[in-house]
Amino acid sequence: MAVPPVPTSAGRPAPSRGAARRILAPLALAQFICSFAGSNMNVMISDIGEDLDTTVQGVQIAITSFLLVMAALMIPGGKLTDRYGRKRCLVCGLLVYGVGALLCAVAPGLGVLVLGYSILQGVGTALLIPPVYVLTTLLFTDVTSRARAFGAVMAFGGFGAAAGPLIGGLITSALSWRAAFVFQALVVALIIVLSRRVEDPLPPDPGRDFDTGGAVLSAFGLIFLVMGILATDDNGWLAAVLLLAGVLVLAWFFRWSRIKERTGREPLLSTSLFHNRTSNLGLVTQHLQWLLLMGVSFVVAAYLQVVRDYDAIRTGVVFTAATLGLLASSLGAERLAKRREQRTLVMAGFAVSVCGIAILIPMAHGTPSAWAFVPGLLLIGLGLGVMLTPSVNIVQSSFGEDRQGEISGLSRSVSNLGSSVGTAVAGTILVADPAFGAYAAAMIVLGVIGLGGLGTAALLPRGKGRIG
Structure with missing residues (x-):
């Protein structure tokens, strides 16, 4: 395949600690707000349904469509970073996302909500997320600093997904579900201001096909x-x-x-990307991780609101356990990466997450307290925090700088497709009958998928990827 030559950043020194923080702040926040958008809607199901006169299935379609638009456009978004520049695509995506958030805040019906949330925020995310991962790879050139940077970005992403229900619940209960979208628009404005400090290390190539x-x-x-x-x-x-x-x-x-x-x-996606076995296995683990996270989040949130009649804040508080678990394991990610191979960490993450799912099923049955969900959610958060960063690092580090735009788009598309499929599969089972039988069936399906992730991680090559 004839691919235009891309300047290299080899030999460029890693940024100082202060410069690294300034670079990472907008990139990590960008990942946070996109992950937050995908999960905070789960605690607004009842409020949005009542306000816009729609059903649980209508809200599920909006959530799944948002995740699907991201997945469908992430590969093209990754390619556009090479043509128009990573910084430019980042800012453009943020602007589209912000407009979508404001449109949702004033939505008079489900149609406008889908336009603002599913379409505009989905398109904005597809434009801004690939640059986050490409810039992180290009600006942090040595293995240790890159692992630390990806750890921060993935920690914020995981935190956004896990804490979305709690933050969204607090905002919805204190103000309204519409205020949660205003919050997103304000965070986007902050990211745009902070991103002025980020410099694109490689020039764009407008002539690229x-x-x-x-x-x-x-x-x-x-x-x-x-x-x-x-x-x-x-x-x-x-x-x-x-x-x-x-x-x-x-x-x-x-x-x-x-x-x-x-x-x-030059095709949109070079088939040679799939010739790397390690990257292929890493992509599968990424897909299954986000499938588990978003699937469990939707099932538990819908069950608590529809069956238990919990409001947004009570539902969000229950998810605090997952947030704390994810934060705890993410904070120790760099230390773990120095002591254990990335393959081991991904396997451990899936094993712990599957145990959490197994605990959720019997403990929720027949108990009046939602706190029965806490142990399982805590384990799921711990497991995800352990394995999110290693999976991304495995994939991104499998290719050189000239393939970063391409592999970043593919990586994020696979992850967001996992989020979309997780919500679709779990939601389809649950919406049929939200009572315990359907809830248990959805959780069992997710548990089996988690075991598939564990088996995939076991196939990753040994002896590679330990940091330090």
């Missing part, structure tokens, strides 16, 4: 897949047709990419 056909095919393939999952509960035949269409369109996309490579043109 952009594979529009590949972007359309990849987006529609992913959309059909997730829509098929969502349709499973209502119409089995429609679900089968959509799932088949998704598989066929994605197969067409990969064939399209191979043809472009053979003729010397």
